[in-house]
Amino acid sequence: LAKTTQPISMDSYEGQEVNITCSHNNIATNDYITWYQQFPSQGPRFIIQGYKTKVTNEVASLFIPADRKSSTLSLPRVSLSDTAVYYCLVGDKGRGSTLGRLYFGRGTQLTVWP
Amino acid sequence: GAVVSQHPSWVICKSGTSVKIECRSLDFQATTMFWYRQFPKQSLMLMATSNEGSKATYEQGVEKDKFLINHASLTLSTLTVTSAHPEDSSFYICSAGRRSEAFFGQGTRLTVV
Numbered sequence: 001l002a003k004t005t006q007p008i009s010m011d012s013y014e015g016q017e018v019n020i021t022c023s024h025n026n027i028a029t030n031d032y033i034t035w036y037q038q039f040p041s042q043g044p045r046f047i048i049q050g051y052k053t054k055v056t057n058e059v060a061s062l063f064i065p066a067d068r069k070s071s072t073l074s075l076p077r078v079s080l081s082d083t084a085v086y087y088c089l090v091g092d093k094g095r096g097s098t099l100g101r102l103y104f105g106r107g108t109q110l111t112v113w114p
Numbered sequence: 115g116a117v118v119s120q121h122p123s124w125v126i127c128k129s130g131t132s133v134k135i136e137c138r139s140l141d142f143q144a145t146t147m148f149w150y151r152q153f154p155k156q157s158l159m160l161m162a163t164s165n166e167g168s169k170a171t172y173e174q175g176v177e178k179d180k181f182l183i184n185h186a187s188l189t190l191s192t193l194t195v196t197s198a199h200p201e202d203s204s205f206y207i208c209s210a211g212r213r214s215e216a217f218f219g220q221g222t223r224l225t226v227v
Contacts, residue, residue, distance in 0.1 A: 038158075041205065041221060041223060042220055042221060043120075043208075043209070043218030043219050043220050043221050044158065044207075044218050046216065046217075049215075087157070101148055101160065102148075102160065102209075102216060103160060104150075104157040104158040104159075105157060106156075107157055
């Protein structure tokens with residue numbers, strides 16, 4: 001499994017765009033990149049997943065350069081409620097039986113200030 | 115969306131006793147579920163894979179006799195922490211996969227006193 005490296009913490013203010021970059025130099029051809037969000041005393045929540053270029057959903061965008069050795073999670077106009085730990089995971093997308101067998105790195109603690 | 119539910123949300127037990135945590139997939143069947151443990155200020159650590167109708171698969175370093183896993187139906191997996199000690203106090207989280215997404219339970223806070 002490809003190892004990931006993220007900043008330990010980031011700070012932002014309400015209304016700003018936040019970009020969290022994750023390095024995964026050893027990503028394999030079959031690997032996807034998935035981001036999760038975790039609030040204190042809660043289970044992680046899926047945010048977004050991508051393989052290459054750009055993926056966008058209702059809460060975030062994921063930018064993946066051509067070499068796929070890094071990815072950037074972009075949160076537009078953050079609010080106080082976006083304060084959480086964000087995890088970047090890299091691995092085979094898997095089928096139903098393997099989804100959820102995930103190895104989490106340290107994650108990035110994002111703190112949004114008023 | 116798919117929901118995975120854990121029970122209880124928190125539990126306090128005395129040292130030496132056993133505690134059972136349930137993980138249910140509420141609107142889908144899960145032949146495989148996963149159990150994680152998370153200590154304060156740390157990341158999630160995969161403990162084991164729970165397989166419906168067969169033995170669980172444990173990650174290296176996780177004591178299978180300490181953490182008993184039973185996956186008796188397609189919607190229920192249980193984790194029993196046997197002879198709990200204060201060092202077992204942690205946040206336990208289960209997950210199950212459906213289509214292209216992994217869904218996590220809300221977690222169970224175990225405190226052993």
